[in-house]
Amino acid sequence: MQVSTISGRRFQHRVMTHGRGESPPVLMLHGFLGDMFSWQYCVVPLSRQGRVVALDLPAHGQCAQAWSGGLDGLTDWLEDALDALQLSRCHILAHSFGAWIALQAALRFSDRIASLSLVACAGLDRHFNFPLLRDALQVDEPAAALRYAQMLAGRSCDSVPRLARHHLEQLADAPRRSMLLSMLEDMIAAVASQAPSRLDWDRLTVPVRFFWSRNDRIVPMPDRLALPAQPDLMLNDEGGHVPHILVPTWLTAGVSDFLDSLQRQTA
DSSP, rough: EEEEEEOOOSEEEEEEEEOOOOOOOOEEOOOOTTOOGGHHHHHHHHGGGSSSEEEEETTSSSSOOOSSHHHHHHHHHHHHHHHHHOOOOOOEEEHHHHHHHHHHHHHOOOGEEEEEEEETTTTSSOOOHHHHHHHHTTTTTHHHHHHHHHHHHTTTTTTTHHHHHHHHHSSHHHHHHHHHHHHHHHHHHHHHHHTOOOOOGGGSOEEEEEEEEEEEESSSSGGGGGGGGGGGGGEEEOOOOOHHSSSSHHHHHHHHHHHHHHHHOEE
């Protein structure tokens, strides 16, 4: 895996790449309070499909940059990243808040997105544990971080202490914490402004597969009215809000199957 910084027109982008191939690469977007290394268990399996690229969202991981324009500004950020990476077209695998950004991008510039694999996609309805995320941004000691990590996992497991340590590392920098709080408030305002309206899925011309855990306590699976009429949906029982960390074999198998099916359709 190679980690580097590349320059776009407006942003500096922290990027992890792995694999090779001529087909459109898989671009990975992590969720709120994650980073590009959240995908570490998925990168190698999915590199069998070709090139894999993971990004740090603004104010996350090793990207300390701010952004402007609320959630629309984050869609601009993603377009800038595609330009900087010289990706005319890609598949996107995205988690939670990253999935929300990817979905908005697909509505704006669908010609650049070959497919969407959306894991615990945020923003489809009001079933979003914002109070927990607000509390998570105030965490400053290990016991509270462990409680939050267990909520992420949806159960007790060996990954909880590592998730807790990562959370404390993300919040150690006060300016970053302030930027993350601003991002969260933008998310809350966006969800409040769109409800009770539903996304018009007919506007989406990109193939999409959804992935959810039944024990997700952060972004529970929305009711069927918030999803397409016949959603391509995969469910598991043990991934909590982070199936890419807790059940990566299940997720990468589902994504690989989805991408293979799309390739067969175009063959």
